[in-house]
Amino acid sequence: MLGDMARAMLVKGKMPPRFWKYAYVSACFIHNCLPNYHCPRSSPYEDIYGPRPSTTTIYPFGTEAIIHILEPKQAQKMSARGLVCCLLKLLTRSGAWLLWDPEKNCLLQPASIFFPSFQPTGVLATPEQKGAPQRMLNSMTLGEVPKKSLFEKEISEVDYLPPAKDITIPQHLGQALCRPH
Numbered sequence: 001m002l003g004d005m006a007r008a009m010l011v012k013g014k015m016p017p018r019f020w021k022y023a024y025v026s027a028c029f030i031h032n033c034l035p036n037y038h039c040p041r042s043s044p045y046e047d048i049y050g051p052r053p054s055t056t057t058i059y060p061f062g063t064e065a066i067i068h069i070l071e072p073k074q075a076q077k078m079s080a081r082g083l084v085c086c087l088l089k090l091l092t093r094s095g096a097w098l099l100w101d102p103e104k105n106c107l108l109q110p111a112s113i114f115f116p117s118f119q120p121t122g123v124l125a126t127p128e129q130k131g132a133p134q135r136m137l138n139s140m141t142l143g144e145v146p147k148k149s150l151f152e153k154e155i156s157e158v159d160y161l162p163p164a165k166d167i168t169i170p171q172h173l174g175q176a177l178c179r180p181h
Helices: 002-012 017-033 044-049 132-139 147-159 173-177
Strands: 064-068 082-090 097-101 106-108
Touching: 002 017, 017 044, 017 082, 064 097
Parallel strands: none
Antiparallel strands: 064 082, 082 097, 097 106
């Protein structure tokens, strides 16, 4: 069972087979966090350590991670400030991440890391939370826009617009920069 999980993680993460140890460690961690027939009410992890592990530090094996480069050497103004790597594991004692850089083929333990695939989407609140705009966003379905009321509101606002003088569009930069007298 652990072998199947580790193999699937290596394939899904497009990782080389030499990282099988890290895939097994990740598979074992996931297996121990799930209840089983020996401990149906809790997981083996909970039986040993107490509370459940924090889901804020659990990411899939091989997932894309971007390391923030603090002081890029010989970098130009528009050069990249991040390095794309693959996650191997969370080092439990230090709390640091162990990453693999496929371009340089080396292991890294960065201080600043970003997981682009696991960022909030923006509309996370539930309908029970306060705030009319948030409730409206959560209750709307795709394609559901109150078109008629928006149209009527826009038409009524057009009636209140003050008349404007006709303006001429500048033909070149000199005309655009000149202020009318």
